[in-house]
Amino acid sequence: MKTDSLFSPFQLKSLNLKNRIVMAPMTRSFSPDGVPTDDVAVYYTKRAAGEVGLILSEGTVIDRPASSNDRNIPHFYGEKALAGWQNVINNVHSAGGSMGPQIWHMGVMDNHYSGWLPDAPFEGPSGLNRPGSENGQAMTDSDIADTITAFGKAAYHAKQLGFDCIEIHGAHGYLIDQFFWEKTNLRSDVYGGRSLPERSRFALEVIKEIRRQVGDDFALIIRLSQWKPADYNNKLAQTPQEMEAWLNPMAEAGVDIFHCSQRRFWEPEFEGSDLNFAGWAKKITGKPTITVGSVGLTGEFLAAFQGESSQPSSLDELLRRFDRGDFDLVAVGRPLLADPEWMQKIRDNRTGELKGFRKEALAELI
Ligand SMILES: Cc1cc2nc3c(=O)[nH]c(=O)nc-3n(C[C@H](O)[C@H](O)[C@H](O)COP(=O)(O)O)c2cc1C
Numbered sequence: 001m002k003t004d005s006l007f008s009p010f011q012l013k014s015l016n017l018k019n020r021i022v023m024a025p026m027t028r029s030f031s032p033d034g035v036p037t038d039d040v041a042v043y044y045t046k047r048a049a050g051e052v053g054l055i056l057s058e059g060t061v062i063d064r065p066a067s068s069n070d071r072n073i074p075h076f077y078g079e080k081a082l083a084g085w086q087n088v089i090n091n092v093h094s095a096g097g098s099m100g101p102q103i104w105h106m107g108v109m110d111n112h113y114s115g116w117l118p119d120a121p122f123e124g125p126s127g128l129n130r131p132g133s134e135n136g137q138a139m140t141d142s143d144i145a146d147t148i149t150a151f152g153k154a155a156y157h158a159k160q161l162g163f164d165c166i167e168i169h170g171a172h173g174y175l176i177d178q179f180f181w182e183k184t185n186l187r188s189d190v191y192g193g194r195s196l197p198e199r200s201r202f203a204l205e206v207i208k209e210i211r212r213q214v215g216d217d218f219a220l221i222i223r224l225s226q227w228k229p230a231d232y233n234n235k236l237a238q239t240p241q242e243m244e245a246w247l248n249p250m251a252e253a254g255v256d257i258f259h260c261s262q263r264r265f266w267e268p269e270f271e272g273s274d275l276n277f278a279g280w281a282k283k284i285t286g287k288p289t290i291t292v293g294s295v296g297l298t299g300e301f302l303a304a305f306q307g308e309s310s311q312p313s314s315l316d317e318l319l320r321r322f323d324r325g326d327f328d329l330v331a332v333g334r335p336l337l338a339d340p341e342w343m344q345k346i347r348d349n350r351t352g353e354l355k356g357f358r359k360e361a362l363a364e365l366i
Contacts, residue, residue, distance in 0.1 A: 003315060003346055005323055006330065010053065012256060012288060013219040015165050017098055017329075019053040020322070021343055024292050024333035025102035025167065025223070027058045027073060030365050034061070034068070034075035036084035041091045043365040046340035048097025051347070054329070055097055056221075056259075057088075059104035059169050062150040065120035066136070067175075069109035076101055076154040086161050093162065100165035100221065103154045105147060107175030108136035108184075123147075124178045125191060125202070130230040131183035144191065144202065147175075152209035155220075165219035168206060171261045173228040176203050180236055180246075181228060196236055196246045204253045211254030220254055221290070225261035226277065229302075232263065240270060244284045251285045258285065259331065262293035263300040266317050279326035291321070292331035296346070297357055301333055304357055310334065312354035315346070337361055 010017040030040055047055050061067040063077035075081035085101065092099045108124035111117060122129070122136030123143055129135040139147070151168070158166045170176040178184040179202040185192050191202050203222075210220060224247075226235045237243035247258065260277035269280045278291035294300045295318055299310035318330060334357040335342045345353050 003319065003349075005319065007347060010288075010328060013165075013217050015054065015098065015219045017053040018096075019051065019343075020329050021053045022290055022292075022329050022331040023047050023052045023055040023336045024331040025056040025058055025169070026333055026337055027070075028365060029070055029072040031072055031074035031081075031084070033071060034073065034078070035080045036074045036088055038087065039365050040074070040084070041088045044088055044099065045091040045095045045097070047336055048092040048095035048099070050336075050340040051343040052097060052336065054164070055092060055099040056167050056331070057099065057101040059102045059174075060085075060154075061104050061106065062147070062154045064105060064123070064147055064150050066118040066122050067105040067150075068118060069106055069112045069116075069122070071112075071114070071116045076103060076157065077150070082157055082161065089162050098164040100163050100167050100219070101154075101158050102167040102169050102223070103151060103158070104169040105151070105175040107173075107178040108134075110135065124175060125185040125187050126178075128178070128184045128186070130173070138187070141189075148202075148205050148209045151206045152213040155210040156213040159214045159218050165221060166210070166214070167221040167223055167259060168203075168210065169223055170203055171223045171225035171259075173230060176206065177225065177228070179203065181234070183231075196242060197249060200246060200249060204249055207250060207253040207255055219256045221257040221259050222250060222255045223259040223261055226269075227261075227263065232302075240280060240284065243269075243280055247281055247285050251287050255287065257288045257290060257329070258282075259290040259292070260327075262291070263302065265291045265293040265295060265321075267293075275326060276321070279321065282327055288328035290329040290331050291318075291327040292333065295330055295332050296335050296342075296354070299357075304334060304359060305362075307359045309359070310357045312351065312356050334361070338366070340366070
């Protein structure tokens with residue numbers, strides 16, 4: 001495999017990356033009471049030392065009483081948690097890496113299996129954790145305003161701590177995506193509506209507030225997914241025209257890079273073209289994009305949670321699309337979770353040493 005093109009640098013605003021590989025954000029739940037420990041810093045620093053171009057943190061939650069359903073997911077607010085993140089970014093930088101936190105509000109969730117619950121009811125556009133199922137409250141205007149402020153504060157802190165960029169988690173059925181999806185956003189006020197652009201208002205206000213807090217020169221990524229955990233085949237945008245009406249306002253509001261989440265990067269987004277989501281997002285907006293989904297592995301990530309193992313697979317199809325200019329960056333999840341040296345093995349063509357992925361890898365920080 002000739003992977004040289006993946007090892008070219010990438011520069012955009014505050015981002016100066018030595019190569020095109022991004023560590024995908026992956027929740028690890030190793031931050032007791034929301035505070036990232038030294039173990040968490042060591043885990044990320046190993047990926048920086050392992051030559052990963054950009055590390056995106058696991059989703060880290062904003063300052064709202066019910067932004068999380070898991071006590072051990074890191075916070076991105078409060079003195080202790082921010083000191084933990086300061087330790088993370090200092091160590092990542094010392095190892096020559098670049099990193100941004102993935103800023104997250106989960107929205108209306110299922111209760112965690114541990115029985116732990118946040119201090120307030122879950123909140124979302126309509127109190128639904130999936131279509132037809134209620135497990136929280138519909139947000140009031142002041143809840144929405146406070147949440148937008150909390151996103152902005154988290155972004156401000158990311159810049160203050162010295163991170164290289166931030167990513168907004170707008171995907172996978174969590175809060176921002178609950179607003180996008182007509183089946184979880186039943187509102188009749190300005191945050192709801194029949195069209196996707198109308199239901200994007202919340203996301204646009206979050207983006208604008210973040211841009212206001214970090215200034216023009218700080219790179220801002222948003223992660224989006226057409227699929228939902230409750231419906232893998234869902235398409236928020238059914239056509240390129242609908243995708244244009246969804247993404248262009250976000251680009252205008254201040255998004256620099258679209259991170260287009262698919263379970264399998266090779267799946268075409270619309271009929272009549274082999275372009276994937278990242279390919280279309282780049283074509284439509286002209287902005288750089290990140291692709292993701294089963295890069296270098298045979299099986300996809302949600303099946304991995306059910307215990308399905310994946311073997312290493314060829315990067316040829318990825319490289320074909322990358323070299324054609326479909327996307328600028330490539331996010332890799334499970335291979336980097338299981339093996340901090342994955343990048344070096346790819347670069348040096350040590351394919352026999354690639355590990356694949358087994359569910360057991362989730363149980364520890366290596
Ligand atoms: C353990 C685990 C935790 C994840 N947590 C997050 C998360 O916090 N935020 C997010 O946007 N995606 C999350 N994902 C999805 C990954 O970022 C990525 O999109 C997915 O694993 C597909 O990439 P892969 O096939 O290379 O693993 C998670 C995936 C895994 C395996």
